[in-house]
Amino acid sequence: MKYFTLLQLNKSIQKLIHGIQKDFWITAELAQFQLREHAYLEFVQKDENRIVAKARGLIWADTFEKLYESLGDGIFEILKEGSEVLVQVRVTYHEVHGISLMVLDLDEKFTIGSLELKRRETLEKLEKEQLLALQKQINLAVVPQRLAIISSKEAAGFTDFMNQLENNSWNFIFHTTIFEAGVQGQRAVSEIINQLNKINLKDFDAVIIIRGGGSRLDLEAFNDYELAKAIAVHKLPVLTGIGHQRDESVCDIVANAALKTPTAVAEFLIQRALTYWNEIATFYQEITQLTSNKLSNEKSFLKDLKNDISRLGNKTLQQKQRGIAGLELEISKELKYRLKSENQKLESLERQVIQLDPQNLLNRGYSITLKNNKPVINGDEVQVGDEIESVLKDGKIISKVLATNGKKRN
Template sequence: MPLYNRRSEAPIPVPTPPAPLGLAELLARVRLALHRQFPESYWVVAEVADLTKPRFAGGHCYLTLTEQATDERGQPAKAQARATLWSQRYQQVVPAFEAHTGQPLRPGLRLLLRVQLRFHEQYGLSLDVLALDPSYTVGELARQRLLALQTLEIKGLLERQKRLALPLAPQRLAVISSPTAAGFQDFVRQLEEAPYDFALTLFPAMMQGDEAPASIRGALDAVRGRRRQFEAVVIIRGGGSKTDLLAFDDYGLAAAVGAFPLPVLTGIGHERDEALADLTAHRALKTPTAVAAFLVERLARVDGLLQHLATEIRAAAGHHLRQHHAHLDRLTARGRAAGQRHLAAARTALYQRARQAAQGPREQLRQQAQRLERFRYQVPRAARRALAHEQQRLRQRARALQQRFARHHRRRREHLLRLRYQLELASTRLLHRAEKRLWALQAKR
């Protein structure tokens, strides 16, 4: 007999797995969950990593927002999301933002945005930008500028250019500008109207836009390789809005200007604010024409000084000549007086000898008369020799002074001729390059 009764065992019920969801249904549930969890808009701080502006009127603006953060383990992590500024809101928000901050909406800016969470089954998670707070961006830009100034000061780049000696008459200039800029044309025209010769070498560069700082640094590197050919560097551009001058607030460009081995003059066409590049330059002037006026005035002062020195040299030469003439006149008077004294003494001696001759032999009288005659001729001859010697010394000094002045004049003329030759050579080279470019363009056509 079995120990246990055999009874039929009921099967254990197996739970039925949930029916699989379609991708569209799953993403729809995600969208509904996000909408319930985040129904309102939120203020968010983020940095613009990428930006696509509208390509036509009525287009939308697309942004990529990022933020550097840390995860639960303290490791660096990067948060990133797509954002959209729809056309109508873009036309309202962005002009007000640029007017308030003086900055265009561009990559690299930290923004305070009011956004609303959006999820689409096809395009995924994104943010709709509803508003921008420009005051946050202004404060952030001011903080970045202050940090850049502090860094430049710590590295000694704010004063390094100021300690460089600018030549008294800088004429060999390396100019960094856009060749088509009106400011560059005004600068060249004003120097051409001046009565002095300037040797200008243009190093073309972009003067506005995101690529301008790198372009200007590249031009500075090109000048650095030829720095022995120049006496100073001029960075100029025409006037523009405040946003057009953002390139000159770049820390890298300001540091490159401050560390440059030649004096750098800036004239970037703004009247109210100083860019970082102005603060690190040797001399910052408001406009390109102000730079040209500064250079012309500096040469005018040197020219005036040279003319004053030439006048003083002529006056000193005339004074020395007058002194030597007066000295010669005194020597002539002394010689004449000495001759007269000697003649008077000889006459006295003659009278004495005559009285003695009347008492002595006739031969002694004849000898005394001969001696007296020789002495009579020797005295004027000695006076003439002394006078001739002094005249010769005076003529030698006059010739030496005239030769010295002639050498100085010749050196200055040779220097001016060299400068003229260098200018003509530079003009010929520029004309040759322009002709080559024209031939190349004609050949392409």
């Protein structure tokens, strides 16, 4: 019986496969991707969730370098585990490692189409879970100033954003804190989600996720379901400024507000502050004008009131003056009447006084008897032996009482 060693058989298979001398374009799902010096892959084909075919793949270092020069970081989105790829392969066989598919080229358009389909499925899933509009229900602060920035410090988009924000023409001040994360490639999704979870809600007004321009594949991380969900359920309003592509990413759609570029986000924040400032300035002018009008009206009212008071005061003063003049006239008349009456009384008293003047009595022959220089009115005011003085018209007589009340001296 003729037989072969395993090595002989494998070499025969190798010779047979190498004799094919033909390259193939195949579609498959990428189950594994590892990049060392060379890129090592595993391709699978599934029927629903069942794997019906599997093969190892390899991209030599020089081939990978050429693909990277052509696609940039987008190559990592194409070669991301779970991606559908269209690759040009050459079947190779090694005695020890068996069959491998050596990748010679890949078609990015096929993967982009597959990614777009996946993007739509992601949007449908988010809509079904009622997550698309959650962020829109959060009120953005009138002037967001405390900003949590998720980006890479080295990214040109971050630099553009900060320059635009800090060098605004109105000197508005914004307080920014950077939460550094990758914004493309396989690590971007997990790093951004991790940073979202670190943000203290009390310390910030809004979250800003920014990334500069790039290819469709460079921005694929922002179509990831888990990242979009993390943004949708965040308690702070999330603003995005992702690239400059015409198509919106899923993260743009779920965000509170989506701007096309990092610079546009900065300008949005500046314009929001400027709008508020102008509203305040307009309100201030309106208040100033209203105050001025009110003050002018009050001054006019006070002036009219002053004139009214002045007129009323003059009128009242004139009335009072006329009243006083009339009262003075009445008082004058009354004084004259009373003065005349009193004069008449004085004249009457004067006549009486003249009539009662003792000298007149003396002139008519009467005399006045004095005792101790006091008039004697009654007889019992003197005693026998008292010396009295009789005052006459032109002299006086001094006498000594010999008897009183008809009594004679013993």
